[in-house]
Amino acid sequence: xxxxxxxxxxxxxxxxxxxxxxxxxxxxxxxxxxxxxxxxxxxxxxxxxxxxxxxxxxxxxxxxxxxxxxxxxxxxxxxxxxxxxxxxxxxxxxxxxxxxxxxxxxxxxxxxxxxxxxxxxxxxxxxxxxxxxxxxxxxxxxxxxxxxxxxxxxxxxxxxxxxxxxxxxxxxxxxxxxxxxxxxxxxxxxxxxxxxxxxxxxxxxxxxxxxxxxxxxxxxxxxxxxxxxxxxxxxxxxxxxxxxxxxxxxxxxxxxxxxxxxxxxxxxxxxxxxxxxxxxxxxxxxxxxxxxxxxxxxxxxxxxxxxxxxxxxxxxxxxxxxxxxxxxxxxxxxxxxxxxxxxxxxxxxxxxxxxxxxxxxxxxxxxxxxxxxxxxxxxxxxxxxxxxxxxxxxxxxxxxxxxxxxxxxxxxxxxxxxxxxxxxxxxxxxxxxxxxxxxxxxxxxxxxxxxxxxxxxxxxxxxxxxxxxxxxxxxxxx
Amino acid sequence: xxxxxxxxxxxxxxxxxxxxxxxxxxxxxxxxxxxxxxxxxxxxxxxxxxxxxxxxxxxxxxxxxxxxxxxxxxxxxxxxxxxxxxxxxxxxxxxxxxxxxxxxxxxxxxxxxxxxxxxxxxxxxxxxxxxxxxxxxxxxxxxxxxxxxxxxxxxxxxxxxxxxxxxxxxxxxxxxxxxxxxxxxxxxxxxxxxxxxxxxxxxxxxxxxxxxxxxxxxxxxxxxxxxxxxxxxxxxxxxxxxxxxxxxxxxxxxxxxxxxxx
Numbered sequence: 001x002x003x004x005x006x007x008x009x010x011x012x013x014x015x016x017x018x019x020x021x022x023x024x025x026x027x028x029x030x031x032x033x034x035x036x037x038x039x040x041x042x043x044x045x046x047x048x049x050x051x052x053x054x055x056x057x058x059x060x061x062x063x064x065x066x067x068x069x070x071x072x073x074x075x076x077x078x079x080x081x082x083x084x085x086x087x088x089x090x091x092x093x094x095x096x097x098x099x100x101x102x103x104x105x106x107x108x109x110x111x112x113x114x115x116x117x118x119x120x121x122x123x124x125x126x127x128x129x130x131x132x133x134x135x136x137x138x139x140x141x142x143x144x145x146x147x148x149x150x151x152x153x154x155x156x157x158x159x160x161x162x163x164x165x166x167x168x169x170x171x172x173x174x175x176x177x178x179x180x181x182x183x184x185x186x187x188x189x190x191x192x193x194x195x196x197x198x199x200x201x202x203x204x205x206x207x208x209x210x211x212x213x214x215x216x217x218x219x220x221x222x223x224x225x226x227x228x229x230x231x232x233x234x235x236x237x238x239x240x241x242x243x244x245x246x247x248x249x250x251x252x253x254x255x256x257x258x259x260x261x262x263x264x265x266x267x268x269x270x271x272x273x274x275x276x277x278x279x280x281x282x283x284x285x286x287x288x289x290x291x292x293x294x295x296x297x298x299x300x301x302x303x304x305x306x307x308x309x310x311x312x313x314x315x316x317x318x319x320x321x322x323x324x325x326x327x328x329x330x331x332x333x334x335x336x337x338x339x340x341x342x343x344x345x346x347x348x349x350x351x352x353x354x355x356x357x358x359x360x361x362x363x364x365x366x367x368x369x370x371x372x373x374x375x376x377x378x379x380x381x382x383x384x385x386x387x388x389x390x391x392x393x394x395x396x397x398x399x400x401x402x403x404x405x406x407x408x409x410x411x412x413x414x415x416x417x418x419x420x421x422x423x424x425x426x427x428x429x430x431x432x433x434x435x436x437x438x439x440x441x442x443x444x445x446x447x448x449x450x451x452x453x454x455x456x457x458x459x460x461x462x463x464x465x466x467x468x469x470x471x472x473x474x475x476x477x478x
Numbered sequence: 479x480x481x482x483x484x485x486x487x488x489x490x491x492x493x494x495x496x497x498x499x500x501x502x503x504x505x506x507x508x509x510x511x512x513x514x515x516x517x518x519x520x521x522x523x524x525x526x527x528x529x530x531x532x533x534x535x536x537x538x539x540x541x542x543x544x545x546x547x548x549x550x551x552x553x554x555x556x557x558x559x560x561x562x563x564x565x566x567x568x569x570x571x572x573x574x575x576x577x578x579x580x581x582x583x584x585x586x587x588x589x590x591x592x593x594x595x596x597x598x599x600x601x602x603x604x605x606x607x608x609x610x611x612x613x614x615x616x617x618x619x620x621x622x623x624x625x626x627x628x629x630x631x632x633x634x635x636x637x638x639x640x641x642x643x644x645x646x647x648x649x650x651x652x653x654x655x656x657x658x659x660x661x662x663x664x665x666x667x668x669x670x671x672x673x674x675x676x677x678x679x680x681x682x683x684x685x686x687x688x689x690x691x692x693x694x695x696x697x698x699x700x701x702x703x704x705x706x707x708x709x710x711x712x713x714x715x716x717x718x719x720x721x722x723x724x725x726x727x728x729x730x731x732x733x734x735x736x737x738x739x740x
Contacts, residue, residue, distance in 0.1 A: 365621070
């Protein structure tokens with residue numbers, strides 16, 4: 001296996017050059033955080049993006065504050081771990097064997113560069129510039145970074161080209177220039193980055209979380225023959241998932257359940273909730289309703305629960321959408337009504353009433369899938385329609401498509417001849433689509449006492465002959 | 479127990495049960511001691527009220543039970559219908575806040591939703607959602623919003639849903655405390671199904687409104703109303719005929735004609 005110079009340098013802790021020896025001896029950096037960066041130059045060469053996550057997972061044994069700014073570098077805040085590992089050298093020694101094992105397992109070169117400093121940006125830059133350097137005080141950052149060339153900076157390529165074109169080749173060239181002038185000429189990005197390098201500005205560092213997958217299978221001694229048996233099996237896995245989520249401080253809103261029968265046929269069921277949840281009672285109830293919908297011809301030999309997507313757990317009361325109802329007689333949390341209905345009827349069977357600002361009634365009133373509806377409880381005051389519709393002129397019930405009415409003595413008929421009560425109200429719209437609408441709307445009443453919303457299609461009336469109707473029924477004033 | 483003039487008091491007549499029913503239908507105030515003059519409801523048509531029973535004064539057993547039932551029915555929590563005449567017709571002085579209300583109308587679009595509009599307005603602005611189950615046609619959001627209904631709190635199960643799924647949904651929604659009101663359209667439901675839905679509504683303390691085309695005999699619903707189209711008033715206002723068929727805990731019956739707002 002090829003071992004190049006970077007790996008060799010990384011192995012020797014003597015290459016980690018302390019800037020301030022007294023501070024290093026104390027083992028505690030003076031700043032609030034202390035960032036230990038690892039750069040893996042080989043990972044960036046042929047796009048091994050997921051590997052950095054696997055390497056980051058190994059660093060969880062050192063600290064849970066991990067930052068991954070790119071696919072070839074990671075930084076760990078190790079300040080609170082230094083005492084435990086006996087300083088940065090001890091920490092480096094602890095991490096090295098596992099890192100090398102992992103790299104060899106991934107069949108990647110055993111090369112990586114270490115750097116540590118009180119600034120995350122500086123540690124990353126030092127490691128990317130292949131400097132195995134330890135800086136324990138903020139005051140030492142400026143001089144340690146001064147020799148690094150502009151090409152290593154985490155800046156836009158155009159900015160770096162402009163800096164190089166101006167004869168600014170190293171960071172020390174930038175330190176000499178006034179910050180305000182730099183900002184004026186090259187933008188705020190560069191001045192902020194320089195401030196972050198020397199620890200004068202703290203960037204918002206997103207914390208990396210291990211994306212773990214829950215994938216468990218249960219195989220009973222005797223195949224499950226009834227839905228009740230399947231639910232018993234599922235309860236075992238849901239218990240495990242609940243523990244998994246609690247340990248991860250997470251929740252989930254979707255999971256896949258695979259039922260494999262003795263004939264090796266697999267039935268996949270997807271359980272979805274509107275809000276993330278981690279109570280097994282909710283999943284069990286949803287699964288119970290899902291099972292009612294499917295036909296399993298053979299007894300189930302194994303059951304698998306797979307969960308890929310997780311959300312951060314939000315304690316009860318912190319988010320109104322996650323407040324679930326509890327059954328008064330027990331402490332069991334029940335699923336939302338809409339989740340329950342969706343489990344039985346399907347995702348596409350529940351809608352939310354919606355309104356668009358459009359003069360065309362078919363467009364103005366449409367349904368939205370309930371999952372597209374906001375999950376947070378809506379404000380109690382509903383917005384009113386803003387002038388697209390005259391007061392009281394449109395009905396509550398609309399036909400999916402206008403229905404052509406027959407005529408008798410030039411009068412429209414629906415069950416019986418219609419009497420016009422109000423109208424006409426003209427709607428002309430959609431001329432820009434090529435399918436323009438020109439209609440005269442009327443409120444009409446028939447002998448049965450039904451009040452209807454009908455229209456006369458002006459476009460059609462120009463085209464059809466005298467005997468053909470151009471009257472349509474659009475809706476009912478219920 | 480019966481009035482001495484009543485034909486029922488003559489055993490030799492040997493009136494069959496069918497005939498008794500016919501007789502009661504022809505003379506509705508016979509054994510309920512109806513006294514139109516004492517009614518506090520302004521009726522436009524026939525009135526079968528039993529609230530002010532003349533038999534109360536004569537110590538009639540039925541009268542006493544009527545009084546007791548009436549007293550019980552007054553304790554039902556209610557919400558005003560928004561129509562004074564309808565409030566007076568209903569034994570509790572308004573819509574019950576929970577339970578099952580059956581609205582029967584042979585024809586749609588005679589004003590059945592307009593009748594419920596004040597109730598829908600107030601319910602839709604509460605945290606609990608409104609569930610419309612299998613409405614006959616698509617609900618028009620802008621028109622509902624124009625009427626003051628919070629459509630962001632309203633969910634619909636469309637008419638294509640199978641009947642058994644629709645009934646299951648009605649039951650679950652009525653049992654749920656998340657749902658403030660359920661409106662469901664079914665052409666006809668048996669008494670057994672209605673009893674089950676009524677129990678679900680009692681469990682969830684939810685108000686359910688069922689729209690039917692045919693009445694269910696001996697319905698166990700909290701309230702059973704029959705709607706009929708009525709000619710417009712002289713000033714062109716829409717009118718609707720409402721007949722109280724049955725109200726739980728009360729023997730009151732009656733019929734009114736209501737002017738709906740423009």
